[in-house]
Amino acid sequence: MQTKQIAFDMTVNGNGIMISAQDLVKIYSNKVKAVDKISFEVREGEVFGFLGPNGAGKTTTIKMLTTLASITEGRASVAGYDVRSHPSSVRQSIGVVPQELTADEELKGIENLILSARLHHVPSDVARNRAGDLLRLVDLEGAADRRVKTYSGGMRRRLQMAMGLLHTPKILFMDEPTLGLDIQTRSKMWEYIRKLNRENDLTVFMTTHYLEEADSLCDRVAIIDEGTIKVSGHPGELKEKLGGDILTIEVSSGLDLTSFFQGIQDVSDVSKKDSTYRITLPRTEKALPAIVQGLSQKGIQISNISFTKPTLDQVFLKITGRSMRDEESPAAPPAWIQSA
Amino acid sequence: MAPFGDTIALTGRALRKYFRNPSAIVPGLATAIFYLALFGNSFNPQNLIPSSSSSGGSALQAFGGAPTYITYLTAGVICLILVFNMAFGGIDLVLDRQLGFLNTLLSAPITRASIYFSGVLQNLVKAMILAFLAFGVAFVIPNGLKLPAGFGILNFVGIFAAFALLGIGLSCVFTALALTLRSIDSLVAIVNFVTLPLVFASGALFPSSSFPGWLKEIADVNPITKASEAARLLIVNGTLTGSNFWTFANDLVYLVVFAVVLALLGYMAARNALKAE
Ligand SMILES: Nc1ncnc2c1ncn2[C@@H]1O[C@H](COP(=O)(O)OP(=O)(O)OP(=O)(O)O)[C@@H](O)[C@H]1O
Ligand SMILES: [Mg+2]
Numbered sequence: 001m002q003t004k005q006i007a008f009d010m011t012v013n014g015n016g017i018m019i020s021a022q023d024l025v026k027i028y029s030n031k032v033k034a035v036d037k038i039s040f041e042v043r044e045g046e047v048f049g050f051l052g053p054n055g056a057g058k059t060t061t062i063k064m065l066t067t068l069a070s071i072t073e074g075r076a077s078v079a080g081y082d083v084r085s086h087p088s089s090v091r092q093s094i095g096v097v098p099q100e101l102t103a104d105e106e107l108k109g110i111e112n113l114i115l116s117a118r119l120h121h122v123p124s125d126v127a128r129n130r131a132g133d134l135l136r137l138v139d140l141e142g143a144a145d146r147r148v149k150t151y152s153g154g155m156r157r158r159l160q161m162a163m164g165l166l167h168t169p170k171i172l173f174m175d176e177p178t179l180g181l182d183i184q185t186r187s188k189m190w191e192y193i194r195k196l197n198r199e200n201d202l203t204v205f206m207t208t209h210y211l212e213e214a215d216s217l218c219d220r221v222a223i224i225d226e227g228t229i230k231v232s233g234h235p236g237e238l239k240e241k242l243g244g245d246i247l248t249i250e251v252s253s254g255l256d257l258t259s260f261f262q263g264i265q266d267v268s269d270v271s272k273k274d275s276t277y278r279i280t281l282p283r284t285e286k287a288l289p290a291i292v293q294g295l296s297q298k299g300i301q302i303s304n305i306s307f308t309k310p311t312l313d314q315v316f317l318k319i320t321g322r323s324m325r326d327e328e329s330p331a332a333p334p335a336w337i338q339s340a
Numbered sequence: 341m342a343p344f345g346d347t348i349a350l351t352g353r354a355l356r357k358y359f360r361n362p363s364a365i366v367p368g369l370a371t372a373i374f375y376l377a378l379f380g381n382s383f384n385p386q387n388l389i390p391s392s393s394s395s396g397g398s399a400l401q402a403f404g405g406a407p408t409y410i411t412y413l414t415a416g417v418i419c420l421i422l423v424f425n426m427a428f429g430g431i432d433l434v435l436d437r438q439l440g441f442l443n444t445l446l447s448a449p450i451t452r453a454s455i456y457f458s459g460v461l462q463n464l465v466k467a468m469i470l471a472f473l474a475f476g477v478a479f480v481i482p483n484g485l486k487l488p489a490g491f492g493i494l495n496f497v498g499i500f501a502a503f504a505l506l507g508i509g510l511s512c513v514f515t516a517l518a519l520t521l522r523s524i525d526s527l528v529a530i531v532n533f534v535t536l537p538l539v540f541a542s543g544a545l546f547p548s549s550s551f552p553g554w555l556k557e558i559a560d561v562n563p564i565t566k567a568s569e570a571a572r573l574l575i576v577n578g579t580l581t582g583s584n585f586w587t588f589a590n591d592l593v594y595l596v597v598f599a600v601v602l603a604l605l606g607y608m609a610a611r612n613a614l615k616a617e
Contacts, residue, residue, distance in 0.1 A: 028617065066447045067446070067616060068443055068447055068616055070616040070617065091448060094447070098443060100439065100440040102444045104357065104441065107356065111356070115349060115353050116448075118346075119349060119444075119448045121342060121449065
């Protein structure tokens with residue numbers, strides 16, 4: 001049994017696969033089938049995003065992988081250990097940032113970190129040093145000696161993340177790490193996660209409601225709904241399935257510019273209505289300068305220009321044929337760009 | 341030694357919270373004063389049976405020769421305080437589950453036993469602190485606890501050993517219960533249903549010799565009776581000799597068995613309650 005496990009470890013680590021799920025099923029005691037035969041793999045150093053609406057089964061999947069929920073059917077391994085047969089080895093290899101905020105309100109920020117370190121058997125001098133580094137990383141140095149009940153929601157989320165990282169896990173599970181944060185704080189969180197991923201080769205499994213988040217952060221994404229994975233791949237690929245961003249340009253010119261737009265690299269579709277063009281772009285950032293430059297060379301005035309990023313809702317709509325039943329997630333606002 | 345360290349770390353967290361919020365101690369202490377003053381006066385046989393004797397001394401004969409009723413009552417009231425604080429101490433554990441803190445423990449590389457034993461220990465320490473304070477209160481209130489001449493530190497240790505053993509057993513029961521239940525409402529319902537009968541079917545407040553037969557039979561096996569009897573023997577007599585000593589030793593052995601058995605049963609229940617959902 002023991003030797004078999006070691007052999008299993010080596011093959012898994014040899015492939016650099018840190019998380020593997022095969023036909024995972026979770027049926028809760030009340031007969032709710034929260035997860036229905038999902039399979040995926042996460043490689044070492046990858047940021048893997050689980051994208052889905054409320055009740056899709058994201059938290060349930062994390063709970064199974066972090067040994068909190070039993071696996072009804074199927075097989076999962078984390079850090080090379082079979083989750084069902086070696087839960088304590090799994091626990092030793094992971095950090096968990098849960099969806100709910102679990103830092104103790106009555107304790108100070110630093111005390112929460114030290115407690116978390118003790119529960120992961122980090123020697124106390126090492127813990128103090130790392131706590132200092134992590135507090136700096138998440139910009140909580142100044143608040144370390146304050147009780148958590150005086151923290152804002154954003155500060156709590158950042159502390160929670162630090163608590164999940166103090167013992168330098170190989171794999172970090174984060175359940176909606178930016179839920180309820182404003183845009184600035186959210187992009188700060190993304191920065192931390194990127195930094196950790198880059199510098200410490202940390203493998204990240206995270207769930208989110210937000211496509212922008214998955215887009216900016218994740219190497220690979222799986223869209224989950226009603227307990228099944230609908231599609232997975234690089235965020236760019238998913239966007240391409242939608243055809244990309246929609247750029248809307250209104251010009252003050254009677255000329256038909258359709259072929260001009262079609263001639264620009266990366267433009268995948270152009271439609272015209274009066275003097276307004278809807279242009280589908282897989283990569284707006286690249287195509288936009290070329291479009292603006294081309295138009296100004298032709299001496300054509302842009303009277304209005306805007307673009308919409310594809311939202312999770314649109315990807316979801318395309319894949320499932322219905323709208324995301326998600327009230328919490330605000331639709332991504334269109335970014336308005338006025339021409340000079 | 342990791343499980344031991346984990347238990348200490350978790351207990352430390354709970355106690356730090358407790359001491360940081362002294363408002364939690366105040367109601368406990370107020371209850372102690374209230375019980376002693378209320379029971380000490382309203383149940384005082386010297387008041388209840390005024391005609392039985394001019395001095396009231398003979399009414400107290402049934403109370404093991406205690407010089408004042410509060411002297412008789414102190415051990416019982418402390419048992420009562422232990423029961424209630426153990427029972428309601430479980431609320432913190434239910435909250436830990438509801439707030440997700442328990443999940444962070446369950447996904448950490450610590451033994452399930454350390455979660456259970458830290459629950460037992462934190463409730464025990466909190467309740468024992470109140471037991472000490474209640475003892476002090478009984479001592480200072482007017483017409484209160486009168487210790488016999490020659491009462492020494494060993495007598496004091498003996499009294500609190502009896503309380504601690506009762507406390508361990510109770511803490512195990514209520515910790516296991518709190519880890520099993522998922523709502524504060526159901527915990528409070530069970531606690532209310534169980535605790536009062538448990539206390540009144542014991543010799544904590546009145547000598548069980550005065551009970552009707554069926555009640556006496558229950559009271560005689562009730563660990564609360566044993567703990568209050570053991571503590572009271574020392575409170576009233578100081579150092580024990582003869583049959584008093586053997587009664588005390590017998591009670592203590594009974595309480596040790598009670599504590600060990602409930603610790604094991606509680607552990608089994610807790611392990612089941614801490615299984616993955
Ligand atoms: N402990 C439980 N017992 C029974 N059913 C549960 C339990 N936890 C979750 N469920 C059900 O399982 C399904 C999936 O829930 P889950 O929490 O995994 O969704 P989620 O994708 O994390 O949603 P959210 O975005 O709202 O956090 C839901 O239908 C939910 O009601
Ligand atoms: Mg969730």
